[in-house]
Amino acid sequence: MVGIFGDLNTQYVISTAIVSLYVSTAAVGLSTLASLPIALAIGFSDFRGKNAVTTVINTGMGFPSVVVGLVVLLFLSNAGPFGSLGLLFTPKAMIISQFVLATPVIMSVSLSAVEGVDQRIRDAAFAAGGTSRDVGLVVVKEARYGIVTAILAGYGRAISEVGSVLVVGGNIAFADGTAFTRTLTTAVTLEARQGRYEVGIALGAVLLVLVLGVNAIGSWARRRGGGT
């Protein structure tokens, strides 16, 4: 099939982009659901070892993605504790490893956003008859710029990493060229290694456009979310 990318297989490009989008969106979505409540809980409370916890989260932002991939591989391999689930070399395995990669980023950036919300705002919500859940929601809304930034940063980390998806996904494509666990990043790696630089550059351009699109949606959401 010859399409818009010259002699590049359009189906190949589109299916690869879809795998990338699907895996990263699922990973970042799940990670946001898990990270936000934890960031709120940490941000609201004062406990011994809070600094240590924050340091660990911040360190997690710099975890090398291949190492994360390796650890997830050990867990999911036949000999590992979750081997019986048969997740290795499937998109689900990639979602898990990107979840692990994105979570420290989303948690750390949203934690600092939550902690930046003035205590007086929380007091005002409480005094107006808010429950602790209402107060939490107000804080999320006040910190919305920071939280959107956190999600975008997590998304950027997830969709652009190669290491872990390569290790746990295996860069598999079907015989007809449709991607199964092949993402834009792993595809670029493969094309470059095989000397097909134009194809690699085309795939890289698609990746850039996707990241740009996600950020555009993010800044739109930032402009719109004005309610309390």
Add this chain to the structure above:
Amino acid sequence: MILAAENVAYSYDGEGVIEGVSLEVDPGEVLAIVGPSGTGKTTLLRVLALFDPPEEGTVLADGEDVWARSEERRLPIRRRIGMVFQDRSLFSTSAARNAAYGLFVRRSWDERLRSSLAAFLGRDGSPDGAYDALETVGLAEKADQHAGSLSAGEAQRVAFARALATEPDILLLDEFTSNLDPRNTAVLETAIDRARDRGIGVAMATHDMQQARRIADRTAVLLDGTCIECGRTERVFENPRDERARKFIAGELVY
């Protein structure tokens, strides 16, 4: 509702701030709390607003110990109390949505979701009560303005509207006219007069002795975290029993 503090003590990080304070906010009455800066007026109002339990003593709502209740059962009592803070305390959204917040949290999750969605799509879903309250403080035309761009005095009036909109039984005011010009001070004082006529009990911390004389039925003088004088406003101002209270009112107290 009658809100009362009985022998309450409160401290921050072991540093005692108020001690042995007893006072009562009665329906249809305005109580002024005066005293030097740092004496614990805000702290006392926060105890009355049920932020934290007092370390000693009790807070009573219609004679019942509020802190003996579970958090869930304390909520209905909290929701009959409105508070206006000393500093800027508005949410970063429009004046109308700020004024509506107390009404918003009292609605069902279903209604709240719909109103949030309307706001996200650029339509305003603020309930009427919020506009009435803004009208009362003379800010109806600023309803759509973002709180961040309001002047200090306007922000203070929106915060007042936010407390008023829920029609509380008790109104706790912390220096609620500190940023206002005489005209707007008069507007809010009139609003307090009307609230009193509707049977609302008001407790207000103020640095303005003339204001206490103008609108308070009773006045409590707080010094170093204890109530050294409490009684009918005229009596406290004209014939204070405590020598330090007399000096404070006369502006002679050195501290």
